Amino acid sequence: MTIADVAFTVAHRLRDNYIGRDRGAEYSVLLRSARDAGYDLIPLAEFYARERSPDRAVQKLLVLRHDVDIRDVAGNERFRSIERAIGARSTFYFRRSTAAAHRRLIGDLLRDGFEVGYHFEEAAVLAKQQGLGCRSQVFGQRPAIEELFRRNCAKFRRRWNPDLVSVASHGDWINRRLGFENHEPLSPGLLAECGLLFEAYGDDIVGRADVYVSDVARSPARWAGDYGLAEALREARDPICVLTHERNWFTNRRANAEADLDRLADGFRYRLRRGRAAP
Numbered sequence: 001m002t003i004a005d006v007a008f009t010v011a012h013r014l015r016d017n018y019i020g021r022d023r024g025a026e027y028s029v030l031l032r033s034a035r036d037a038g039y040d041l042i043p044l045a046e047f048y049a050r051e052r053s054p055d056r057a058v059q060k061l062l063v064l065r066h067d068v069d070i071r072d073v074a075g076n077e078r079f080r081s082i083e084r085a086i087g088a089r090s091t092f093y094f095r096r097s098t099a100a101a102h103r104r105l106i107g108d109l110l111r112d113g114f115e116v117g118y119h120f121e122e123a124a125v126l127a128k129q130q131g132l133g134c135r136s137q138v139f140g141q142r143p144a145i146e147e148l149f150r151r152n153c154a155k156f157r158r159r160w161n162p163d164l165v166s167v168a169s170h171g172d173w174i175n176r177r178l179g180f181e182n183h184e185p186l187s188p189g190l191l192a193e194c195g196l197l198f199e200a201y202g203d204d205i206v207g208r209a210d211v212y213v214s215d216v217a218r219s220p221a222r223w224a225g226d227y228g229l230a231e232a233l234r235e236a237r238d239p240i241c242v243l244t245h246e247r248n249w250f251t252n253r254r255a256n257a258e259a260d261l262d263r264l265a266d267g268f269r270y271r272l273r274r275g276r277a278a279p
Helices: 003-018 024-036 044-051 073-086 096-111 122-129 135-139 142-159 173-178 188-193 229-234 253-277
Strands: 039-042 060-068 091-094 115-120 166-169 211-214 240-244
Touching: 003 253, 024 039, 024 073, 024 229, 039 044, 044 060, 044 115, 044 166, 060 073, 060 096, 073 091, 073 096, 073 253, 091 096, 091 166, 096 115, 096 142, 115 142, 122 135, 122 142, 122 173, 122 253, 142 188, 173 253, 211 229, 229 240
Parallel strands: 039 060, 060 091, 060 240, 091 115, 115 166, 211 240
Antiparallel strands: none
């Protein structure tokens, strides 16, 4: 990537984070279009159960997922409000760093039949805390990652959702730098031990979808691979799994600024620890 490409991407990111328009109406139109086309709009846990039912209904499925990466309470409340108005339900995955800010929303989601899951990142956390410098060093910490995951799942269940059944791997900047995913060190046995039915990126979910659509894209693109929910609906794909993030649909300048500052501080701390850890 050239310097011009980087500057172009950064400029669009700044525009989207601090000047961008509200896309709530667009999200509502997409969901209404799906509903009117005969799709049932459901959370991941319900999709998991339906796919294993001998009485699997023939109704088309749109499986909705939100990863709550930042403390944008207003944005995530908008997601819930839009979905409730349409008769949809979805899965919200909260990081340990974002759950507390959303405590009231979590209660509302559980009351309304939405799914609340844990957006985990233990491998990334340990990599940054210990100043690890490569993928092999991360996997050398597998026992510590697994133990931290056990403890954090138990804490999430005690504090936020006693009926926790699923988790989703968070994608952090350190994952891209060191070349690993947070779900890689975890085994199916560990998930079962923690009382979990599935991990959202696993074959139980993504592997059973006709198409997986994500809004994780390099700005100014709206959807990864330039293939969005509108295209999937137009082609009548079924089932469709879609991942969205509040930051890509609603502009909360304060929450975005907090997230950007957290990212800068995170990188600075890692560089200090990496410098001390390097031989």
